[in-house]
Amino acid sequence: MNFKFDYDTHFDPNKLDRFLRLAGISKVLDTPFILINLGVAEKQEGKVIFNNAGILFFAKNLQDIYYHTAVTCALYKGTEKIEVLDRRDFNEDLISNIDGAMIFLMRYLAVRYEMTGEPRRKEIPEVPYDALREAVINAVAHRDYFEKGANVMVEMFDDRIEITNFGGLVKGLKPADFGKKSVLRNPSIAGLLHRVKYIEKMGTGINKMRGLMAEAGLPPIVFEFGTFFTAIFRRPEVREAAELETSVEGMFSEKYIENFSVNFSVNFSVNGKQLKRMVSTIIRAARGKDLKIPELADEFNVTTRTLYEDMKKLQNWGILKFEGAPKTGRYILTEKGKMMIARVRE
Numbered sequence: 001m002n003f004k005f006d007y008d009t010h011f012d013p014n015k016l017d018r019f020l021r022l023a024g025i026s027k028v029l030d031t032p033f034i035l036i037n038l039g040v041a042e043k044q045e046g047k048v049i050f051n052n053a054g055i056l057f058f059a060k061n062l063q064d065i066y067y068h069t070a071v072t073c074a075l076y077k078g079t080e081k082i083e084v085l086d087r088r089d090f091n092e093d094l095i096s097n098i099d100g101a102m103i104f105l106m107r108y109l110a111v112r113y114e115m116t117g118e119p120r121r122k123e124i125p126e127v128p129y130d131a132l133r134e135a136v137i138n139a140v141a142h143r144d145y146f147e148k149g150a151n152v153m154v155e156m157f158d159d160r161i162e163i164t165n166f167g168g169l170v171k172g173l174k175p176a177d178f179g180k181k182s183v184l185r186n187p188s189i190a191g192l193l194h195r196v197k198y199i200e201k202m203g204t205g206i207n208k209m210r211g212l213m214a215e216a217g218l219p220p221i222v223f224e225f226g227t228f229f230t231a232i233f234r235r236p237e238v239r240e241a242a243e244l245e246t247s248v249e250g251m252f253s254e255k256y257i258e259n260f261s262v263n264f265s266v267n268f269s270v271n272g273k274q275l276k277r278m279v280s281t282i283i284r285a286a287r288g289k290d291l292k293i294p295e296l297a298d299e300f301n302v303t304t305r306t307l308y309e310d311m312k313k314l315q316n317w318g319i320l321k322f323e324g325a326p327k328t329g330r331y332i333l334t335e336k337g338k339m340m341i342a343r344v345r346e
Helices: 013-023 031-037 052-058 094-108 129-142 187-195 205-215 241-246 254-268 272-286 293-300 304-316 335-343
Strands: 041-044 047-050 071-077 083-090 111-114 122-125 152-156 160-166 222-225 228-234 320-323 330-333
Touching (some): 013 031, 013 052, 047 052, 083 335, 094 254, 129 187, 272 320
Parallel strands (some): 071 152
Antiparallel strands (some): 071 083, 222 228
């Protein structure tokens, strides 16, 4: 039990409500009784005392209690850990950490679309979302939380995605039994994730990941285990982001721009006329054309102030940057922006 975690100060009832909703549990009992029944707290001298599993799921801000429970996501330029294009640290609660990591991955994964005869097109990512999700959940569920010097890492390189947690194979599980037998390092965490249907608690996750990769026609996942456990997903070959500087005009077909617009709208919550302006601006930058605010404002039939606001957002998102002096400089794509362009397919 953790006596430093105060029910009135640190507990977030909204996170409990979300958990109950995901688990399909009706809130008919008082909150303390629900927490006790979930096995995450107990009453001592009239006070609700949480255990560590309860804190990991229901803290208002996990960072205030444990700094080592974060999931760190990083996008690198190239195939080595040298230049970081984007980074996010998620440390709110285990469910939010998992969801945040998936949003990060989906932002930078290439996607193509197939027409199926249904009103909605079928979205096919370069690496199956469900396989990556299983790996992220596995890393969070099986991390050794007694080690305080390492986060769960979700790292994207040009050629691969690596998902790593501290704590290799669980004690008692032999390498030959990996993927065949299951031993839980954190049974309380696994039980709570099972309740919200994030895991099956049947030891099927590894084989499910392997099956999804095989079904997609992708190379098998490479698993490495020692002090750390790492799942390595190979990415299909794509053009280097640097090649965009000499990109041929034909790359930006109508279908390509449509797919890019869909990705951009989903990832940055932009739509309507602003979406069209921003996508057009990004494509112009990728083509190496000057982005002059007055000319763009006239073309889009908006005020220069509106265009400046668009540009400010694109800069804040790390897609464009301004290079040079205020009067003679220009807007250009960042490496992150080039990566976004390179990862979208027709």
